[in-house]
Amino acid sequence: MEKIIKYDCQFMSAEKVGSFGFKKQELAKLGKKLATINKKIEKLKNNPDLSFRKLPYDNLLVNLLGKLNVILKKNFKNLVIVGIGASDLGARAIIRTLAGRYNNQLKTKGLNIYFAGNTTDPRVLDDLLKILDLKKTAFFIVSRSGSTIEPMVSFLYFRKKVIGAVGQKKAQKHFIISTLPNKNPLSDIAQKEGYLNLAHYPGGGRYSVLSANGLLSAMACGFDIKKLLAGARVIDKISKSNNLKVNSPFIFAALQYLAYKKRKQNISVLMPYNYYLNEFAFWFRQLWAESLGKERLGITPIAALGPTDQHSQLQLYIEGPHDKIITFIIAEKYKHDLSVPKTNNKEMAYLGGHSFNQILKIEHKATxxxxxxxxxxxxxxxxxxxxxxxxxxLFFFFEMAAVYLGELLGINVFNQPGVEHSKKYMYGLLGRKGFEKEAREIKKFL
Amino acid sequence: MEKIIKYDCQFMSAEKVGSFGFKKQELAKLGKKLATINKKIEKLKNNPDLSFRKLPYDNLLVNLLGKLNVILKKNFKNLVIVGIGASDLGARAIIRTLAGRYNNQLKTKGLNIYFAGNTTDPRVLDDLLKILDLKKTAFFIVSRSGSTIEPMVSFLYFRKKVIGAVGQKKAQKHFIISTLPNKNPLSDIAQKEGYLNLAHYPGGGRYSVLSANGLLSAMACGFDIKKLLAGARVIDKISKSNNLKVNSPFIFAALQYLAYKKRKQNISVLMPYNYYLNEFAFWFRQLWAESLGKERLGITPIAALGPTDQHSQLQLYIEGPHDKIITFIIAEKYKHDLSVPKTNNKEMAYLGGHSFNQILKIEHKATxxxxxxxxxxxxxxxxxxxxxxxxxxLFFFFEMAAVYLGELLGINVFNQPGVEHSKKYMYGLLGRKGFEKEAREIKKFL
Incomplete structure (x- = not known):
């Protein structure tokens, strides 16, 4: 039988933490809503927003990426992902988790992966260009709308540099695009210049990690994307169950809801203990904030890391206000391990012989x-x-949990209306036509 | 005249944000406490806790580190900082801010700097050892108590590897220690093996960034530590003023206090716009959490990053609950810059010719x-x-602000009693003598 990730919530309960935890009857009551919610979601399955549930079954995409990967490996040594927000965080979470921190310095089978485009800080681009051999570098430009300022300016800059290094004609194969296939600046440029456009997943970016946005770099870096998708399918399956004992993403959502609504715990910490899941926590942080933070509601997500933050945040978590709930992630089996050398120092002797992985688990448990x-x-x-x-x-677990939590809160998790205003101010200040009013408004404050 | 960093708080005020902002009379009232607080702090100046105020004047340390740096440069190519929490975050903030992300791959004047010891995840050590030439690598082991589990096990592991690579005798010069000079495991080992112990700053770790803990790696990486200290002295000077118009760290603390106490805003976000200040925000995050999170009080700090988090957290910040305040950091002059290439695409034409740095500033302002x-x-x-x-x-600004905020809240900012219990559980599970009771207690939950 397939193994499934397990959500252990016993320390979330009133039995264990008194009035700060959930009561069984509260959970049971919410559980009665599950069938209705599942029915509603099932009905919407052809809505673009919910089409992320089809991604784990997209064999066509897997085949296409497989072919593309052969070409990438033949021609390039580096792949630079140029995106911001969802266009960056998913791929980053996959690469960091599976390839670790020193991937590009270690000898690996796949391409070196770099990330850019998540800032307009010139120094980041400048530094990156100093270490890349552009002749050996491909760029994956990800922007759903095809007009997001940060990746667009990085793209324009990289493109100029690549053309300078290899010439206009050869530059063509250096750029792969992911943007909606309808008319937009990036798809126009791609068409005109002959860049391959993989056509952005139709739904919102923060549910796109298992589309080309996350899978291309995963495959290029040498990982098995079929297994990523197979894992997601397992969670898709259990999410279709209306049985609380089976549907763990719903349980997770329900406990977040109860903490927030019943006990005013407005902060939700995600704290993995495996170091390289740190970027995963940042992917979660976007999913939670953008999906749920609206209409004066919202749980503020925090990306933490164990055991690192035992020496930074734990004091607050243990003795501060009762305003937060914490979720740990830890792997039961971990293929990496080392052993602490024995020492003659009497006080430290107890450490000798322990395995690092065992210590990691002990730290999680003690915390x-x-x-x-x-x-x-x-x-x-x-x-x-x-x-x-x-x-x-794990990805699919949190995506489904976000959808459930949105339903419980009565919030549309798929939009982000709040950021439009600041974009218009930016357009105004940058002199884009049609935003003269916003330009005048913000100039009062400069 | 010396220039000073400026804290602009106009958008914190009730005039601008209505009932969610501070009222002038509230601030004036708190201001009356400043003279008393300053007097109290001044009286405690010889208390080890407050001795961080002496660090910017420690010329002896600067001279010692200068000599040590000559030896390091002569013998080594890499310096690995082995510490967790405060023993890691300060140095990390300095190196990342000044040297950037690709420092170790770019040709720089100083040593390559790596960080380890802030986890017991075996993969992190394993990966690092694969890319380091141990013959060319020095280690700086930082643990105030000299017995912190995470850096100690990393240290024991690295030491074994270095001895394996260069022999027991030569290994001696590969290790530099920072621990309290009194009897403790790390100082004992240092003494026995002949490792240089720089003697940890007497106060608490989270106020130690301007001691050897932060300065050694800064100097080894090629930066001017005298300027770091000169900057800190400027803030020390203005903090001695009882004039609200001069003492900006107090203003910052007072507005954090008022948001938390008067308006239940329990979350404080620090969001630098210069990308490489991201680790600085994590240094702040520890300072705030450990200093202030106790006695069921505490403001939860969040490390964010602009413009990156405009596409991740801004939706929540703009439309979520009114439960947070935000502080941006941005440099007015930035020596790095690039220009966005002109493009024929009509919709994107407005971006052409703008400088990246200008766009960064516009993003901050619009947000x-x-x-x-x-x-x-x-x-x-x-x-x-x-x-x-x-x-x-900047470092000293936040350190003084933390002290002021502790005084306003009536909290001792220098201790962290909350983490002792989990440490004892760990000792118990690891079989350390004297912790049998804790072992029995936690084993019930395994």
Whole structure:
């Protein structure tokens, strides 16, 4: 039987943390809504917003990316992902989790992966261009709208440099695009210049990690994207269940809802213990903030990291206000391990012989129990292993949980109306036609 | 005259953001406490906790580090900082801000700097050891107590590897220690093996960035630590003033206090717009959480990043609950710049010719104004430039603000009693003598 990631929520309960935890009857009551919610979601399955549920079944895309990957490997040494927000965070989470931090300096089978376009800080581009051999570098430009300022200016800059290095004609194969196939600046440029446009997934960016946006770099870096998708399918399947004992993404959502609505816990911390899941927590942070933060509602997500933040945030989590809930993630099996050398120092002798992985697990357990003892609700997601398959499960687990949480809160998780105003101010200040009014308005404050 | 970083708090005020902002009379009332607080702090100046105020004047340390740096440069190519929490975050903030992300791949005058010891994840050590030439690598082991588990196990592991690579005798010069000079495991080992112990700053780690803990790596990486200290002295000077118009760290603390106490805004976001200040925000995050999170009080700090998080967190900040205040940091002069190439694409033509740095500033301004228009209090710290001098100011600004905020809240900012319990559980599970009771207690939950 397929193994499934497990959400252990016993330390979230009133039994363990008193009035700061959920009551069984509260959860049971919410559970009665599950069938209705699942029915509603099922009806919307052809809505672009919910089409992320089809991504794990997209064999055509897998085949296309496989062919593309052969070409990339033949021609290039580096792949630079140029995107911001969702166009960056998903790929970053996959690469960091599976390839680690020093991937580009270690000898790996796949391409070196770099990230740019998530800022307009000139120094970041400048530094990156100093270390890249442009002749050996492909760029993946990701912008759903095809007009997002940050990746567009980076793209225009990189393109000029690549043309300078290899000439206009050869530059063509250096750029791969992911933008909606309808008319927009990026798709226009792609068509005119002959760049391959993979056609952005029709739904919103923050549910696009298992589309080409996340999969292209995963494959280019040497990972098995079929396993990522197979993992996601497992969670898709359990999410179709109306049984609370099976549908763990719903349980997760329900406990976030109860903490926020019933106990005013307005902060939700995600704290993986495997170091290289740190970027995963940043992917979660966007999913939670943009999906749920609207109409004066919203749980503020925090990306933390264990055991690192035991020496930074734990003091606050244990003795600060009762305003947060915490979710840990840890792999039960971890293929990496080392052993602490024995030492003659008497006080440190107890450490000798322990495995690092064992210590990691002990740190998680000690933190979780001591939080519980201080009546701080916390839960843990256990991964059987840290690999493509369970990472795929993890992504889909949180995506489904976000959808459920939106339904419970009565919020549309797929839009982000709040950021339009600041974009218009930017257009105004940058002299874009049609935004003269906004330009006048903001200039009062300069 | 010396330039000073500027804290602009107009968008924090009730005038601009209505009932979610501070009232002038509230601030004036708190201001009356400043003289008393300053007097109290002045009296405690010889207390180890407050001795961080002496660090910017420590010329002996500067001279010692200068000599040490000559030896490091002569013998090594890499320096690995082995610490967790405060022993890691300060150095990391300096190196990232000044040297950027690709420092170790670019040709620089100084040593390559790596960080380890802030986790017990075996993969991190494993990866790092694969890319380091140990013969050319020195290690700086930082642990105030000399017994912190994470850096100690990393240290024991690295030491074994270095001895394996260069032999017991030569290994001696590969290790530099920073621990309290009294009897503890790390100082014992240092003494026995002949490692140089720089003697940890007597106060708490999170106020130690301008001691050897932060300065050694800054100097080894080629930066001017005298300028860092000169910057800190400027803020030390203005903090001695009881004039609200001069003492900006107090203003900052007072507005954090008022938001938290009067308006239940329990979240404080720090969002630099210069990309490489991202690790600085993580240094701040520890300072705020550990200093202030106790006795069921505490403001939860969030490390954010502009413009990156405009596409991740801004939706929540603008349309979510009124539960947070935001502080931006941006450099007014930035020595790096690039220009956006002109494009034939009509819709994107407005971007051509703009400088990246100008766009960065426009993004900050548009975000700040649109938050204000949505009645979201936000302030901005303007740095005249991003260099050692103003970074030194920035560190000291927040350290003094934390002290003031602790005084206003009636909290001792220098202890962290909350993390002791989980440490004891760990000791118990790791089989350390004297912790059998804790072992029994936690084993019930395994």
């Amino acid at each position: 979780s129990v001591s939080l519980m003892k201080s009546q701080r609700p916390n839960g843990t997601i256990y991964l059987p292993e840290l690999n493509e398959y369970y990472l795929g499960q | 700040s104004v649109s938050l204000m228009k949505s009645q979201r209090p936000n302030g901005t710290i303007y740095l005249p430039e991003l260099n050692e001098y103003y970074l030194g100011q």
